[in-house]
Amino acid sequence: MAGKLLDAHGRKASYMRVSVTDRCNLLCRYCASKERVFIPHDRILRYEEILRCMGIARELGIEKVRFTGGEPFVRKGFMDFVEEAGRRFPDLTLAATTNATIIGKHIDRLATSGLSRVNISLDTLDRDRYRHMTGRDLFQVVRDNIDACVDAGMTVKVNAVGVRGFNDDELPAFLELARTRPVDVRFIEFMPIGQDTGWSEGSVWTASDIIREASELEKLVPVAERHRGPATMYALAAGKGRLGVISPYSNHFCGSCNRLRLTSEGDLRTCLFSDRVFHLRKILRHPRLKDEHVVRVVRTALKSKPIGHDLLAAKRERGVCSTKMAAIGG
Ligand code: SAM
Numbered sequence: 001m002a003g004k005l006l007d008a009h010g011r012k013a014s015y016m017r018v019s020v021t022d023r024c025n026l027l028c029r030y031c032a033s034k035e036r037v038f039i040p041h042d043r044i045l046r047y048e049e050i051l052r053c054m055g056i057a058r059e060l061g062i063e064k065v066r067f068t069g070g071e072p073f074v075r076k077g078f079m080d081f082v083e084e085a086g087r088r089f090p091d092l093t094l095a096a097t098t099n100a101t102i103i104g105k106h107i108d109r110l111a112t113s114g115l116s117r118v119n120i121s122l123d124t125l126d127r128d129r130y131r132h133m134t135g136r137d138l139f140q141v142v143r144d145n146i147d148a149c150v151d152a153g154m155t156v157k158v159n160a161v162g163v164r165g166f167n168d169d170e171l172p173a174f175l176e177l178a179r180t181r182p183v184d185v186r187f188i189e190f191m192p193i194g195q196d197t198g199w200s201e202g203s204v205w206t207a208s209d210i211i212r213e214a215s216e217l218e219k220l221v222p223v224a225e226r227h228r229g230p231a232t233m234y235a236l237a238a239g240k241g242r243l244g245v246i247s248p249y250s251n252h253f254c255g256s257c258n259r260l261r262l263t264s265e266g267d268l269r270t271c272l273f274s275d276r277v278f279h280l281r282k283i284l285r286h287p288r289l290k291d292e293h294v295v296r297v298v299r300t301a302l303k304s305k306p307i308g309h310d311l312l313a314a315k316r317e318r319g320v321c322s323t324k325m326a327a328i329g330g
Contacts, residue, residue, distance in 0.1 A: 004061035005298065007270070007305040011257055014063045018050060019264040019329030020078065021070040026099050027135040028123070030161055030190060030197045031325045045266045047081040049284045053262055054089060056291050060298065062260070064093040067115075068329035070264065073102045079109055086114020097121065097159070097330060100145040101138045107145070111152040119157045120146055124166070125173040133166070150182060159246075162187040162205030163198075171214050178241035179218075186231050186244035192312075193272070193325050207232070207245035214243060248272070254308045260298075263328055268298060270305035272328065273312045 005013035022039050024032065045053075054065055065085075072078055085094060095117035103110065103118075110118070122142055124130050130139035149156045160167060160174065178185040187210050192199045211234070214220060220234035220243060230253045231244040247253075254271075261269040266281030278301040283289045 005260075005302050007302045009255075009305070009307060011255075011305070012061065013260050013302060013305075014061060014258045015066070016054075016057050016062045016064070016260045016262060017066045017068055017329050018054070018262045019068050019070060020045075020047075020050065020072045020081070021075040022264045023074050024069060024071040024099070025074050025101060025136070026071065026138075029133055030163060030199070031194065039265050043265045043281070045262075045264065045281060045284070047077065047084070049266065049281070050081070050262070051085060051088060052284065052291070053266075053280065053294070054085065054092065056294050056298070057260070058089060058092055060295065062092070064095065065089075066095040066097060066119075068097040070329070071099055071102070072096055073098055073106065079106050079113070082110070082115050083113045090114065093117070095119065099134075100142045100149070101136065104141065104145050104148065107148050107152050107154075110149075111154055116153070117155040117157075118149055119159050120149070121159050121161075122146070123160045123163070125170055125177065129167070146183065147181070156182075157184045157186055159186050159188055161190050162207075162210055163190050164203050164205045166203075168205045168213075171210070171217060175214060175218050175236065175243065178243050179236050179239040182240040184231075184233065184242045184244055186233075186246055188246045189249035191249055191272075191325075193328075204249055206250045207247035208250065210245050218243075249312070252308060252312060254306075257305075257308070260302075261328060268301050269328060270301050271308045273308040274306055276304070 007013065021044065067082070082094070094115040096115055097119040100120040120142065123133055127139040131137045146156060146158065158177065162168065174185050177183065187205070187207065189207055190199060190204045211220065219237050223233040223235050223242060225233060230248070231246045233242050233244040235242050261272070263269060266279065266284060267277035268280055269277055278297050280294060280297060283293050283297060
């Protein structure tokens with residue numbers, strides 16, 4: 001199995017996002033189609049199959065795994081699974097992306113499970129807007145759970161999709177959150193993924209506009225990251241947390257992309273903007289096929305990992321893509 005995962009452009013895959021379910025308890029307008037068709041349960045990877053993939057990925061050089069969805073916490077047994085992953089793979093950095101609506105009762109367990117980093121999606125700090133955007137009146141629950149995660153000693157990032165005409169007047173409130181709580185608040189550019197999400201060129205609140213507008217309100221000091229991820233971060237004077245922007249739309253980071261994605265039905269994706277998938281579920285379930293067969297598919301997938309710019313450009317023209325974010329996991 002030896003040999004790390006290098007793609008044809010010399011990029012090393014070290015980070016895998018795993019969607020554990022396509023189901024979600026929210027219906028965010030920019031993310032989910034109103035017509036919800038869920039993947040049947042028997043096509044969703046079992047936890048044991050995900051753990052097997054994680055073990056193989058780790059052997060190939062994956063260092064960090066992020067659980068996402070759908071909403072990972074809606075899947076039955078997710079906390080037991082996280083604890084098992086923490087026990088089996090103490091050397092992997094484990095993280096989760098969640099809407100934090102139903103994690104309240106799990107926070108103490110999470111904090112000791114080996115998964116101590118959570119990205120919490122919260123696109124507005126206004127209760128009515130939250131209800132309008134997600135279809136649920138759960139703003140205060142999420143806000144309280146952010147504090148509870150911080151108090152439990154977890155590393156918390158708050159991710160907000162920046163949408164013109166929706167939350168582009170909320171910089172003062174988000175800056176206040178980053179100033180007063182030790183959380184990184186990061187705006188993600190609205191991406192043309194999924195159908196009937198309301199995406200248009202004009203709805204993208206670009207990273208450069210966000211930073212320019214925030215600089216008018218607050219002195220922002222660029223932070224040189226030791227391990228640079230996709231976010232460009234800024235410190236705030238006397239801020240406990242920081243402000244950041246992630247610009248997959250206006251300033252793609254394809255050249256340094258280190259990601260692989262495993263979807264909830266066991267498809268491997270090498271690029272968020274590509275609809276090409278490599279099927280692993282059948283191999284995982286085949287009684288005579290072994291880990292080496294999985295490895296072969298992973299390596300083949302990696303070899304064809306694109307530089308996503310051109311694909312993004314095509315999607316920009318059409319404004320949609322057939323895949324739903326909830327199935328890929330963001
Ligand atoms: N349920 C979890 C959550 O709410 O974070 C995880 C799944 S969600 C699909 C993962 C991330 O994708 C969230 O931060 C969400 O805001 C982001 N996302 C969904 N659709 C998006 C879009 N069209 N553009 C940018 N980000 C999007």
